[in-house]
Amino acid sequence: MGPAAGADFVRLFVQACSSHLRAQGQEVRDQAFPEHWLVQMPIPDRSQALLGDPQAPTGPALHMQQGVGRLAALGVASIAMACNTAHVWHAQLQALFPQLHILHIAQETARHVQALGARQAIVLATAGTYQTGLYDLALRACGVQPLVPDAQGVAQLMEGIYQGVKSGHMALAEQRLGAVLGQMLQRYGDVPVIMGCTEIPLALPQAPQAQGRALVDPAWVLAQALVQRAYAPETVGVH
Amino acid sequence: MGPAAGADFVRLFVQACSSHLRAQGQEVRDQAFPEHWLVQMPIPDRSQALLGDPQAPTGPALHMQQGVGRLAALGVASIAMACNTAHVWHAQLQALFPQLHILHIAQETARHVQALGARQAIVLATAGTYQTGLYDLALRACGVQPLVPDAQGVAQLMEGIYQGVKSGHMALAEQRLGAVLGQMLQRYGDVPVIMGCTEIPLALPQAPQAQGRALVDPAWVLAQALVQRAYAPETVGVH
Structure with missing residues (x-):
């Protein structure tokens, strides 16, 4: 950020x-x-x-x-x-x-997701954040299973964040972030979605795949x- | 503010x-x-x-x-x-x-208006700000004549700021602030308009009377x- x-x-x-x-x-x-x-x-x-x-x-x-x-x-x-x-x-x-x-930020978010009664949550973040295990540890400590995209999904997220939001190309950002979310919802069903990077809430909520979903903004x-x-x-x- | x-x-x-x-x-x-x-x-x-x-x-x-x-x-x-x-x-x-x-804030705004080449500027503010002479003194020091509304105009501005913006009634705010601006533009011609109260830029720019005018936001x-x-x-x- x-x-x-x-x-x-x-x-x-x-x-x-x-x-x-x-x-x-x-x-x-x-x-x-x-x-x-x-x-x-x-x-x-x-x-x-x-x-x-x-x-x-x-x-x-x-x-x-x-x-x-x-x-x-x-x-x-x-x-x-x-x-x-x-x-x-x-x-x-x-x-x-x-x-x-x-x-x-991750512990507060994990407690929030736990209070929603969720047992699983999709985590969308940068490669760096995944690597640190930030949301992973915090969610597991609250009994919530973190669901993360595969390597191809992470690459799409990074493109949406860097070539998309950070570069002012919001249509590209929406497309990439929305695509990853769509795939994960299809695979895991309708669970809360943690937008674990400050750039994501600027584009994802406008994507068609995000409509009516439980988006959680850690900020x-x-x-x-x-x-x-x-x-x-x-x-x-x-x- | x-x-x-x-x-x-x-x-x-x-x-x-x-x-x-x-x-x-x-x-x-x-x-x-x-x-x-x-x-x-x-x-x-x-x-x-x-x-x-x-x-x-x-x-x-x-x-x-x-x-x-x-x-x-x-x-x-x-x-x-x-x-x-x-x-x-x-x-x-x-x-x-x-x-x-x-x-x-008023001295910076006065210098800005002076740099625009204006010799006169409309000042829209609260009764309290008029009373302090804040913009009056700063503008005169820069050779700019401050143009202020009459008592009825000030009452309309106060209504637009307090019963309008501060109370969340934006249509009322637009109407009152726009009406005062319209009268002053008619009287003094097209001069810069200083929005000398933080609430005014939240409503005045949407008023029809403000379209295409040189609105100055001191903030x-x-x-x-x-x-x-x-x-x-x-x-x-x-x-």
Whole structure:
């Protein structure tokens, strides 16, 4: 994900705050929103870094520590990272900053899918994310079986994400992502579909194969989880 | 403005960065964006505060100082405030934090209108903003004559902003804002139109009276000014 997706995450968070306030019967007024900070900084490409040494001093790890360190100094209580691949460094960051809670995008998504009552979920992601086992581990820990495409399907997804969304060719993206989804639904039946890469929700929902399906956007799940923490009694007024 | 407008300002900033990079012939990649922070915190209503003592300890002034103080501690070089009314406290904040530059939304907008070659500009804003003379002073300093609606027009604008946009009644908003604009264009001819309240750009551009007119969105002008500073040689790498 890039800065545009980061900006969009703030929009999702603000929207999730409004929904929460309405659900609680509270008035939606400017002063009812919790204090929140966004930091966007140039961080070396996460997927690239996974091809080499993930702890290299020129890699993302130290940059992310720098950013989280400053958030910690501000006194924030909870952090959400909207980038899926960045979660490779989640455990390391959390161990380094025990004074705050770093939400985990895949664990929150897995809990959400589990709460839907699903025993299986289709995971659409980049080759890099599959390689890290990010959603695989989180889903299995919640008793949900991850369903992933075959090598040809992964290649089609990568084409939809890189030559499609990232290059602004949305028709190509819709076609490729939709084709993979169609094949998987045919094979596994109608199960929840995790859009495990920030580019996928920009194209897949428009594909004919996605109509009426249970699409899960991890960024939206993450935004809602952050809102729950922000309004939880023990954290109100702390950050 | 509220948190949704704040989130939208990040979107505008990211978009303005992309435009800047393209105009410079540089590649638009995640790492080419400058570091940027957003802080949104509960601040007492600015328009309300202007009815009493603007320096009251329960008012916005101290809260804004608290926020700017933490941005200063982070080492930021430049700050943009997306709220028009908050600029009542601009000079005070700038004097308190001489180590950083706080952009001024009305001054940036006035310079933009001046650069368009205009000698007059229609200013659409809230009663509170008119009262502060925010755009009035900034435009006159740039040799641009501000054109403001009469009392009945201001009442219609307030209805369009409060009963319209802020209450989710967009048809009403379009009708009221469009009506005021139509009357002013008829009276003053085709001059630039400053949408001096964050709610106005959400409804006015859809009104029939606004079609083909030179609408100026101060938030967009401000985002572009911030981008100019972020990429200026003397500030690169500083914040």
